[in-house]
Amino acid sequence: MSNAIKYEKIGDIAVLTAQNPPVNALGFDVRKGLLAGIQQAEDDGAKAVLIYGDGRTYFAGADIREFGKPMLDPGLPDLCNRIEASPLIVVSSMHGTALGGGLEVALSSHYRIAVPSAKMGLPEVHLGILPGAGGTQRLPRVAGTEAALDMITSGRPIKAGEALEKGIIDRVTEGEPREIGLAYAQELLDAGAARRAVGDMPAPEAIDFDARYETLLKKGRGQLSPATAMRAVQAACEADSFEAGIKRERELFMELMNSDQRQGMVHAFFSERAVSKLPELKGVAPRALADIGVIGGGTMGAGIATAALLSGLSVTMLEMTDEAAAAAKGRIAGNLQGAVKRGKISADQFEALTNQSLTLATDYTSLANADLVMEAVFEEMSVKKIVFTQLDEVCKPGAILATNTSYLDVNEIAACTKRPEEVIGLHFFSPAHVMKLLEVVVADKTSIDVVATGFALGKMLNKISVRAGVCDGFIGNRILSTYRACADHMILDGASPYQIDKALTGFGFAMGPFAVADLAGLDIGWASRKRLSPTRDARERVPSFPDKLCEDGHFGQKTGKGYYVYEAGKRGGTPNPDVPALIEANRAELEIAPRDFTDEEITRRYMCAMVNEAAKVVGEGIAQRPLDVDMTLLFGYGFPRYRGGPLKWADIEGLDGILADIMAYAKEDDYFWQPAPLLQQLVADGSTFDDLNRENS
Numbered sequence: 001m002s003n004a005i006k007y008e009k010i011g012d013i014a015v016l017t018a019q020n021p022p023v024n025a026l027g028f029d030v031r032k033g034l035l036a037g038i039q040q041a042e043d044d045g046a047k048a049v050l051i052y053g054d055g056r057t058y059f060a061g062a063d064i065r066e067f068g069k070p071m072l073d074p075g076l077p078d079l080c081n082r083i084e085a086s087p088l089i090v091v092s093s094m095h096g097t098a099l100g101g102g103l104e105v106a107l108s109s110h111y112r113i114a115v116p117s118a119k120m121g122l123p124e125v126h127l128g129i130l131p132g133a134g135g136t137q138r139l140p141r142v143a144g145t146e147a148a149l150d151m152i153t154s155g156r157p158i159k160a161g162e163a164l165e166k167g168i169i170d171r172v173t174e175g176e177p178r179e180i181g182l183a184y185a186q187e188l189l190d191a192g193a194a195r196r197a198v199g200d201m202p203a204p205e206a207i208d209f210d211a212r213y214e215t216l217l218k219k220g221r222g223q224l225s226p227a228t229a230m231r232a233v234q235a236a237c238e239a240d241s242f243e244a245g246i247k248r249e250r251e252l253f254m255e256l257m258n259s260d261q262r263q264g265m266v267h268a269f270f271s272e273r274a275v276s277k278l279p280e281l282k283g284v285a286p287r288a289l290a291d292i293g294v295i296g297g298g299t300m301g302a303g304i305a306t307a308a309l310l311s312g313l314s315v316t317m318l319e320m321t322d323e324a325a326a327a328a329k330g331r332i333a334g335n336l337q338g339a340v341k342r343g344k345i346s347a348d349q350f351e352a353l354t355n356q357s358l359t360l361a362t363d364y365t366s367l368a369n370a371d372l373v374m375e376a377v378f379e380e381m382s383v384k385k386i387v388f389t390q391l392d393e394v395c396k397p398g399a400i401l402a403t404n405t406s407y408l409d410v411n412e413i414a415a416c417t418k419r420p421e422e423v424i425g426l427h428f429f430s431p432a433h434v435m436k437l438l439e440v441v442v443a444d445k446t447s448i449d450v451v452a453t454g455f456a457l458g459k460m461l462n463k464i465s466v467r468a469g470v471c472d473g474f475i476g477n478r479i480l481s482t483y484r485a486c487a488d489h490m491i492l493d494g495a496s497p498y499q500i501d502k503a504l505t506g507f508g509f510a511m512g513p514f515a516v517a518d519l520a521g522l523d524i525g526w527a528s529r530k531r532l533s534p535t536r537d538a539r540e541r542v543p544s545f546p547d548k549l550c551e552d553g554h555f556g557q558k559t560g561k562g563y564y565v566y567e568a569g570k571r572g573g574t575p576n577p578d579v580p581a582l583i584e585a586n587r588a589e590l591e592i593a594p595r596d597f598t599d600e601e602i603t604r605r606y607m608c609a610m611v612n613e614a615a616k617v618v619g620e621g622i623a624q625r626p627l628d629v630d631m632t633l634l635f636g637y638g639f640p641r642y643r644g645g646p647l648k649w650a651d652i653e654g655l656d657g658i659l660a661d662i663m664a665y666a667k668e669d670d671y672f673w674q675p676a677p678l679l680q681q682l683v684a685d686g687s688t689f690d691d692l693n694r695e696n697s
């Protein structure tokens, strides 16, 4: 027996208790212990076996940290087959989250009971793999093909009640997993219940798998795991035997396990958790937050207020006039109505949030008691300074003053107050109640407990918070402006915005950069270009076609025209026929003879620009670790999760090849393509961005 599984015999029942905190992952020790436990139960003359987990959950899945390493015997598939083959009656009693390999162990048990709050599912597709321990063969046998396909290809967990309805479990009972499991096992023994192996059940019904495969591939925007998992379910329906289906599942599982997508998604899983665990915040207590102020009730401010209200905070919304305040309330109410529609809050909660938790104000003194004030006013330094000077006067000592600026210098904003140590950037992404990313921008004098409070607020609002240092655009927008510039250069040289958007959605981005620009509003980039214009280096290639669009009053979706034309009531846009002429005029002005680009070249240049700037951001300490950049791009910029983030992509692709391409591009434009010193260093050392992650976490 191993330390991770405790063995006891209680009457005729052998009890196997998993003790592998925090989530009873099915690592080597647990698998070894379960295998030995089944054997011992049989040797001891037990009549039944109960499997359950100590602590907060039944098995939450295979141990993801073992992925990519040689699998030590017993592997999970063999263990599941051995459990199912036992002549004893095996009962699993579930609580917490029975996920992935956990649910597969339960499905290889002969009977399943769960507490009402238990959740179960096969989320493997989110890790770039498929249920590889018989889950694709056993789940459709108990739940039917459609229900199993839904759970396996979406990875969505379901609650115990639904699992009971679907025939996945046999009983739902309130109580402790150990007690209800023991009682159920005894009841089965008393009733003379037979051993019941799911593998012996008839094959499930086939559907039109080929059509479904195409749909899943399209929906996954290049993510392979859902469509591949479907092929394994197909084998459950069509293979000659259960064993043949298991064999096919294994082959498909290994294909995915060895894929780059698995590496990308596992990186995303761990980085998502590591990103807010900063070594510098260990042991630092955040300040208490109950009342927050939001200044400016436009789309951004209303979104921030909505997120804060939904997390249980009281919000004072400050606007310039009563009319503007009423309009802000209308926006917040609209957002909250959405939450009612999605079943997140009840109509009563809606009333309480809009009428009790939200206060409207037009006078700064209303913010005197706020624990934190978020400024979301016009993106102009002079305006921000007026706001912060007033806040400094009215806010109580210890109140945190936060700016939602996307680009401006937080040190300069802090310097106009007498409490720069209490000033921080909290950069939300629009719509702020929906988008997951929060950049916590730490200025030179921001005190550490204010940083900890920024992260605590992010957690309350259910955000992925990333620490960023001060520079123009912080982590995300700084990298965006570089890869967007690369896209503009490719247009000057012969590509079209539409080809670039197509190539990048082909890479897996949710949208291409020109569709994104239309969505965000072309005036934002225009304002930023004008702001930076006086400081531009003469060697920088700056196109004029984006400015021309704005000068003609086309700001993207909000004006109905940008790179695309948007018709009311229609989703998406069609290429704007006026854009090619603007681009051609710009090329003529610069005397550029356009050339052809392949989609591969477009993607490679774009990604090299992104990686190079990201390496500068890490090298300069604006992001502390490569994973901070990866999570920023994943949660705020539509980067495909299955690629893990730009720096994980770079590691997989090979840093030396990327650097070589950057040096080759530099022969055309040595100003734009200055290689990042950190990238050069990593290549020289033969190390990777992931090595840096490990050193700094």
Ligand code: TC6
Residues within 6 Å of the ligand: 022, 023, 025, 060, 061, 062, 063, 064, 065, 076, 077, 097, 099, 100, 101, 102, 123, 124, 127, 130, 131, 132, 133, 270, 273, 274
């Ligand atoms: C599978 O089973 C494949 C089978 C086929 C094989 C042939 N392994 O998320 P939390 C860690 S694939 C290792 O903060 P929560 C996590 O990193 C797997 N570690 O807690 C964190 O560590 P830290 C299918 C794991 O309460 C700590 O546990 N299963 C694993 O918010 C706490 O995690 C899944 O995909 C693991 N499987 O949520 C489930 N799981 O403290 C993945 C967690 O060092 N897990 N850790 O940062 C989850 O979805 C959630 O962790 C949760 C608990 C819902 C179980």
